[in-house]
Amino acid sequence: MRSHLLNDTTAEQYRRTATAAVERVAAQLASTTRPFTGISPQELSPALAAVDLDRPLGSSGAALDELETLYLRDAVYFHHPRYLAHLNCPVVIPAVTAEAVLSAVNSSLDTWDQSAGGTLIEQRLVDWTAGRIGYGPAADGVFTSGGSQSNLQALLLAREEAKAQDPSVLRVFTSECSHFSVQKSAKLLGLPPEAVVPIPCDREKRMRTVVLARELERCRAEGAVPMAVVATAGTTDFGSIDPLPEIAALCAQYGTWLHVDAAYGCGLLVSRRRARLDGIEHADSVTVDYHKSFFQPVSSSALVVRDGATLRHATYHADYLNPRSAAEARIPNQVDKSLQTTRRFDALKLWMTLRVMGADGVGQLFDEVVDLAEEGWKLLVADPRFDVAVEPQLSTLVFRFVPSDITGPALIDRANQYARKALFASGEAVVAGTTVNGRAYLKFTLLNPETTVDDIAAVLELLADHAGQYLGETLVHAS
Template structure:
């Protein structure tokens, strides 16, 4: 079955008529009429995309869309902007994944607030860069005000500070870089990393984190010159939370082996399970050993605004640094994130003064150049969207959205638990559910994996739903990530019914599976044959 070509058929849209010639020129006061007409056309395109495409995805696959891109010569421009917009509709909008659709439940993508989109429409034309005051003026103060607001919500204290980042990966990298350099500065005979590089015994440095924490911790270790092996995974309890006993044992192992654990990363909202590590206990262990505590709250940071569940973040105020992704549970467009630290002086580890941009004497005079505390130089004015959202909707509204999502997740968990043919791995913490369809009589994991791969692929191919997949203990599972406060329990009930229907149809089409599985529990020839055929079944 090819993707639904009806989705790619455009409703007649109001075209650009008699567009001023300067539509193709640079933006400025001379092109405001063309800007207005062009924006109206773009609004029309987005309106068409959202109102016409009532499914989360067209179902198109890479090998179907790639030939259209292969035929494009970027060195031969189109005749006008109208032709360019029509091309964008065909290549992008007709196949865009709609995160606001209730049947999109795959990754940590959220529907976004309307004020945040309006803010983007203001910030982008002006192209404000927030690295220095003389490029941004009020934009610098807007970002700083939001940083101060966030650190106050966390409870980091009056000496706290931070900066907006591109996302949790950059925030974690920045926090761990600061933690590494702060630890190295304390080593006997080492004058600091910024001028002299890593100390001679840097291979002893270690980061400890949950075995289900975000992969950006490993990436950060690699980028920091320490390597993946510098990250020590700490086992979790049955709820996928870092085990305090295991953390204590790992720290004792480090002491025995003469290693230098300089940071512990606690996760407030793991990607697969939404689990929140026991931050108070971890903080106590870190404090007693003089180890930097970083809390990765990229996912769970929105709990800072929750009236019902704020207590789940108890202990976060003891962190030395925190990552928060506003583009997840604050319902902002990407990118919109921040790295916060308890002691603003630690941000000096990322400071470099360039005479042509942020000279030292400018900082001494008190000029608030944000580049002084950022890994990036040029940065977009991402803070404006969060600012306008808070100033018009309020923090309580955002917190209520997350509360609604958590309630929906619990109700969906109950639906899954009612079924004998669905295995749910754990009870939900935040808003994720990890499960798999397992029909009666089929026991081997390889065959169950083939069925669930087929279910996921078929849902996407038919545009019925976008569901994530993951592996736990080498077994494949499906995953719901719920971040849409407008999704209703009936939407989830229908999606679950489609999952079961596709699973049942696959088993019916491969009737030998049940007999083979029952006969021996696992047939080494059956499962590979299923894995080889499920993709073809999903394309018919």
Template sequence: MAIPAVAAEAVVTSLNSSMDTWDQSAGATLIERRLVDWAAGLAGLGADADGIFTSGGTQSNVQALLMARNRAVAGLSGRLPERLADLRIYASADSHFSIRRAASMLGLGDDAVTAVPVDAQHRMDAESLGAALARGEQEGTRALAVVATAGTTDFGAVDPLRESAAQARAYGVWFHVDAAYGCGLLASERHRGMLTGIEAADSVTLDFHKSFFQPIGSSALLVRDRADFAHITHYAEYLNPAAEAGAAPNQVDKSLQTTRRFDAFKLWVTLRSLGTQAIGTLFDVLLETASAAGERVRSEELLELAAPVQLSTVVFRYAPPGLGEEATDRLNDAVRASLYASGEAMVAATTVDGRRHLKLTLLNPRTTADDVDAILDAVLAHGALLARGADPAAAPAAPATDGGRA
């Protein structure tokens, strides 16, 4: 985490102010609005853009799809359940689970999410998206939204945003970009091009606690047209009476939360202390370290890379030749458990195409290539012992290194 943000967290807690209305948080409101303008500018959303800070990427995704849903059914007759029956959301097969959760929460059911196939780099296939949209139209369903991911959880894959936006526009549907993980690319001078097309989004999810190095929570939802917030605005006489709408910039008009922390302050202090360029450089360091880790995995005969490294995650497995798939699955789970029991490393796991894999997620820019090499060395050592049926606990532990091991 960025040290200025950690200090700011203490101030936020001490102030204990709530971002409800202008009279409760005048200064905080101005700072949050300034940061929303800054973020919308980085994304290229235009002069009519707006946004709100949220508790996290899941809430941002839910709110974006709620706004899309309410816009889609506005003016239709009948009870809400009937108006929702034929709505569909299109997202890649590797999209975040919160998209299906949102569909369930919004009364659509998680089966309303159509999983679009991905390519070899685990990016949503734009041609398959177009085919799915056309098929849905032929079947008599209505497309509610297209969700593109800028940084999938496992592979850091960035869907083809420009092509996905074009498909969404062709069918007149809401285009949402879930950039919770990949939002750090907005600050990167070297890799900003990976997000080309994000400027066409109707809404964007950002999660600053991931790639802007902020304490949890520090997230935001951006929208291209501030008028779309009207689809979720509610008025309460004791809080933001309708008769006074527009008289003051009440942030509760745009939020699903009422009581809400001044989390924008942490990002504000970080940017005032370090600047956007420094944040982008730190994110670039993560990408370089992950890329080096991917090359190391490729160079090892007993390690198998699941997909090209794209952001700061490396998905791989220990795969001795001649070992069956199920036995390899069990071996990788055993390697992970053995590393944890030894205290040498905490390595995540995931399943890719039904097969168990190990995963490194690098989010600390102080992690070095040597740190990652030490973890991979430990994977190889524990894997070799377990493959022979030996007990890794009986072998000497690998020497510890500084950082990047937990």
């Protein structure tokens, strides 16, 4: 069994095996004609259940053959131009190259004696991101598993900075369109259910600052503590960006921690549309998900803070890992800043991307999908069969098929839901769904620069056909 360990004596075996795996995936990518095969859980589950994990196949070739049937053949492929569903991006080759390097070396980014240069690369990328945000030299941060973890850590720092003896008096204000991780984080931090105060949004799905001001004042009048405001720069459903300058001013007035969840909108940091993030430099903390709008493989995310000293709230010392003597000797590490201990060298993916493509190259890709969303919005607005929820600020389109001869909103809801499911089952395209004012809507999340306006038009026709078929059959049966 030692022959399977990666070391100096098995390096050639590693090269052959990894090459075979890359060739297998490359062949699959080259032959993929649609984003999904349409297979159902009921169809695929028996094949997985039949695998005896206690009886190995004995060779990587055989395991790859099996994997092709169990996974590769039916995977959902985000690189396909008609995958339009969630915040999943196609990935750039320099980042995938880095994945091969970091997986093989297997550095752990908690301490210097487990990562050496990896520590410095991550720190350098945090500094680079902080500079793009507009922070000064006191800024710091750490890579995380994703936006949910970044938001959790940001609210942990906000809770500790609030210095409240009684957690029941703490309040977190966020828009009704913000990510569910805000509520989940509050629960994990021991805050009461009423701690998260949802602020209604305007027609563009942005936080209404007039209401925020009123709620902050009421909070103070009731003797509660406004622990944090979570503004969103790119909501999951609509891609909307809260009015950051106005929110920052209110947070300064009330002495409240401002966290900006820019998990989606962080691509604007390298975009020609950077002005849409104006005000983010006033935030106390920012979430960035490079695996959304920087075209990185999952996972690649970070929490960046304006004052690195606040990261001390996540610091714990262990004699076997990061003793105080190491800190006194100024040996750098990232575990003092992180909620995680063992952690992958995910920063290498972004490093390789920037060193090969440059920030402008990444920004150009993100600008292309934002441009595409604007063209898609014009297409939808001009088509009387569709109702569009909001003009996009990033690359999300939310719309609803509404035929002129059908008046029942519940029936139209079911038609839209059916169209999405039928399209998914066909494998021809993948789209998402959501609700707007209690009604069922469809959603395109455009993160593939290879997607064209023609792709959007074709998928809209497919959705209209499926919805129309459902309505026709339903009305026939009703009569």
